[in-house]
Amino acid sequence: MADTQQVDPKAERKAARLAQxxxxxxxxxxxxxxxxxxxGERGARIVLVGEDGxxxxxxxxxxxxxxKAVEKSGITAHESFDxxxxxxxxxxxxxxxRMAGIQVGGPKND
Numbered sequence: 001m002a003d004t005q006q007v008d009p010k011a012e013r014k015a016a017r018l019a020q021x022x023x024x025x026x027x028x029x030x031x032x033x034x035x036x037x038x039x040g041e042r043g044a045r046i047v048l049v050g051e052d053g054x055x056x057x058x059x060x061x062x063x064x065x066x067x068k069a070v071e072k073s074g075i076t077a078h079e080s081f082d083x084x085x086x087x088x089x090x091x092x093x094x095x096x097x098r099m100a101g102i103q104v105g106g107p108k109n110d
Contacts, residue, residue, distance in 0.1 A: 011065050018060055018069035022048060026075055029054050033076045033085060036066045046070060047081055053090030 026032035029050025037045045039059070044066035046058045060066035070077045078085045 011062070011068075014061060015065045015068040015072060018046065018058055018065070019072035021058055022046065022069060022073035022075060025050065025056055026073065031075075033078060033088070034070050034073075035078045035081045035085065036060075036063065036070060037081070038063050048075075049085065049088050051088075053088060055089050 022032070022034065025048050029052045031051040032048050034046055034048045037047065039045055043059055043061040044063040046060060046066050046069065047055065048057060049055045058066075058069075060069060067077075
């Protein structure tokens with residue numbers, strides 16, 4: 001029996017573009033792992049952590065597109081951002097000063 005699901009070409013192109021960005025990040029950082037987080041109407045956030053500890057994120061217009069992009073990229077996907085996966089993230093002065101500036105009145109990042 002043939003698959004009768006409709007494929008949205010625009011969604012497929014967006015997933016392919018995101019997958020390429022994920023793959024580029026992975027190549028630049030010795031491999032990568034990721035996690036998709038639902039953002040509500042805004043879509044979904046794809047958090048990426050490289051094997052070198054560097055991290056980044058991308059936003060997809062929907063959770064489904066984000067999942068498809070992660071799948072196409074071939075990276076390992078995690079259900080949540082915790083434990084050993086979260087421990088791989090390396091933070092520097094920028095992140096700590098930024099968090100302090102936002103949360104407890106620390107120095108501004110100009």
